Structure formats: C-alpha cells, structure tokens
Amino acid sequence: MAVRKFSEKKLTDAVLHSIRRTRNPRLKKVMSSFIRHLHSFVRDVKPTQEEWMRGIEFLTSTGHWCSGKRQEYILLSDTLGVSMLVDALNYQAKSGATQSTVLGPFHREKAPKYPLGASIAKKKSDGVPCLVTGTIRDAKGRPVAGAKLDVWEAGADGFYDSQKGDEMNLRGVFHADAKGRFHFRCVRPEYYPVPNDGPVGKMLNATGRHPMRPPHLHFWITAKGYKPLITHLFVKGGKYLDSDAVFGVKPELIIDFRKGRDGVAKANYDFVLMKAGRK
Ligand code: BEZ
Ligand code: FE
Secondary structure (H helix, E strand, C coil): CCCCCCCHHHHHHHHHHHCCCCCCHHHHHHHHHHHHHHHHHHHHHCCCHHHHHHHHHHHHHHHHCCCCCCCHHHHHHHHCCHHHHHHHHHCCCCCCCCCCCCCCCCCCCCCCECCCCCECCCCHHHCCEEEEEEEEEECCCCECCCCEEEEECCCCCCCCHHHCCCCCCCEEEEECCCCCEEEEEEECCCCEECCCCCHHHHHHHHCCCCCEECCEEEEEEECCCECCEEEEEEECCCCCCCCCCCCCCCHHHEECCEECCCCCEEEEEEEEECECCCC
C-alpha cells in the first residue's frame, strides 16, 4: 500500500484513526480528547524545538521530584487548578451539604486513632492550642453517629510532619459520638507555603505567583452510606484567603478560630454529609 503524503492538517485525524480499535470505551474517549486537545495546544502555541524540549524536561523533572514523601504531580495539578476542577465536577454539594475542597499531598494513611477530646499536637512548639467542636449531620439534620474524622494540619513552622521525618504529628483519627458530636484539640492553623523548591516552585515563580496557602485544617470525613467529604476549615481573617496557591478556598468553609482569654483558639463547625449513591 502506498504511504500517504504527510499532511500537518490531517495529522490529528491520523492519530485519532490509529486508536479506533481501543476496546475500553472510556479509555477511547479519554485518549481521543487528550490527543485533540494536545494537538490544538501545540497548534496554538507553535513551540520551537527548544521550547518543546523545555516542556519535556519540565515534566521529566516533575516526575524525578516525586518520591514516597513528595508528589510533585499532585502539586502541579493543585497549582494549576486542576485538582479543584476535578473535585468540583465530582462533588457537588447539594441542599446545605458541606462544600468539599482539595485533598493535597499531605494526607497519610494510618494516622493515630484518638478518643474524642484528645490533642493531635504532640509538642508545645506546634502552635497556639486550639479546640475544635461540632457535629456531623445529614441533609435532614439527623446526626451521623460514629462518623470517622481524619484530620491533619501543618504546625506553626509551616511544615507537615512528613516534611520533617517519619514521626506522625498534627494528624489523627476520631469518631463522632452517638449524637454525631465531635471535639478535639489541635493548634490554630497558620498560613504556609506549598513545597516550592522543585519544578512547580519554578513555575510559580516564573508566572509571578506566590506559593502560599491560607491557614486551614484538613478533614476527611467518612461514614457508611454517605459520600466521603474531603474538605478544610479556613481561619477567618487569615492571610492569603483571596490568593490561595491551589484555589481551594470556598467562603462557606471560612470560620472563626477566636483565641479566648485562656489562650486557646476555639472553632465550631457542623458538617453536613450527602447520602451515597446520589448525583
Ligand atoms: C495542603 O493543603 O496540604 C496542600 C494542598 C495542595 C498542595 C499542597 C499542599
Ligand atoms: Fe494543608
């Protein structure tokens, strides 16, 4: 068979044609869309060979920075707003349900389990003591008894435990009581930079952006029969609420963490979960 004359215009169609036998329909859709958008990006930008190589090197370096402790690709997705976009398309909080936000790279499996009232902060130097209270309810206001709360945060030095070593600190798992109530101690969240000593940091710098996240406390709340809720509570009045490096702020999640006369900051929030299996 004669080889067809090369045509830049027909190249995209040729690549799409080459995957026509993909058996998995979802994979076919994903790959077709990826090829079309990638080609149209290249047509739009018209990179020189050197620029294309720089792009390849950026992605290569992003991969090289990944390890068991560092996920530079998640960071890239976060800082380009893709993580929030995927979340927004998948988790649409309905009828008063609590809004979700980005998971981030610092969640750890098998965090210590604590009884209600315990503190996730092991050291005094971790920050200003803080008491967090609230309830977990469904959309009808009924308590979600025994709901699991996985919580984590950075310390006053701006680092998560995993950035400093293997020891678990400033994270823990609690279970709400029979009335859906919870309370635990932690430290008042402070703003901190996302890791910026790698390729993502270079990208932020080159595009005139800062790497800061506003003060927040992470939650991953699960209960049988409900959609898992991955979210944060943000500190009202905190710095960078209007320029979060990962676009994760939603106004409904900003609450008071007011410091009392006893030197303890207090925050209260009632989470509302959505039933599983509903769109
Ligand atoms: C975080 O909040 O832990 C986080 C989220 C996205 C990127 C980096 C850190
Ligand atoms: Fe965080």
